[in-house]
Amino acid sequence: MTLRKDRRDFLLKVGTGAGMAALAAQATASLRSLVPNVSYDAPTTVKIGQPTDFPDGLKFLPDERLFVFREGLTFHAISAVCTHLGCTVRAEALSQVETAMVEGAPLRLTHRFMCPCHGSRYSGDGGNQSGPAPRPLAWYHLSIAPDDGQLVVDLAREVSRDFRLTVA
Ligand code: FES
Incomplete structure (x- = not known):
């Protein structure tokens, strides 16, 4: 019983951690997309x-x-x-x-x-x-x-x- 609960807790933690990591990666990518790599402004x-x-x-x-x-x-x-x-x-x-x-x-x-x-x-x-x-x-x-x-x-x-x- 305890073993099953520990396993469930462990999987829950792993799943939550993976979800948080994916969210952080997505947020970073979204923020990065706001900063262009190059300037497309015409030279003055x-x-x-x-x-x-x-x-x-x-x-x-x-x-x-x-x-x-x-x-x-x-x-x-x-x-x-x-x-x-x-x-x-x-x-x-x-x-x-x-x-x-x-x-x-x-x-x-x-x-x-x-x-x-x-x-x-x-x-x-x-x-x-x-x-x-x-x-x-x-x-x-x-x-x-x-x-x-x-x-x-x-x-x-x-x-x-x-x-x-x-x-x-
Ligand atoms: S753009 Fe309106 S008068 Fe030239």
Whole structure:
């Protein structure tokens, strides 16, 4: 009788222990699944090509959703992401090139921007002019990669609208 009871107690303890171990393993696996092994965020610093790859005027980079402007050896980059709800804005060539003083620096304006989603309009320096867009288009920092001389845009580093990169 005692032997059967001891055996039952033993099996109960083993079963409970195994159940607890399985629960602990499951809980650990669940918690671990919340922490990704890799980051799927797009890199914020992107090489976008040699300066000579860019024509004078404007080049649109669809992957980065970025307009890169070149005037001789001087570059600046304006985001194509609408500040309303994030649609990609389109560039429209101006019938006549204008020069404006933007934040104290002269800027050659060749285009303006419009958003196809809800009609926001932006001036050539990215300033929001009409529609629901609450802010100007972002300007991003450009630099030259020291290893291969490519232009590098930092999509996490906004700059003021007097930023220019002049390459040698
Ligand atoms: S997303 Fe551009 S105007 Fe709404």
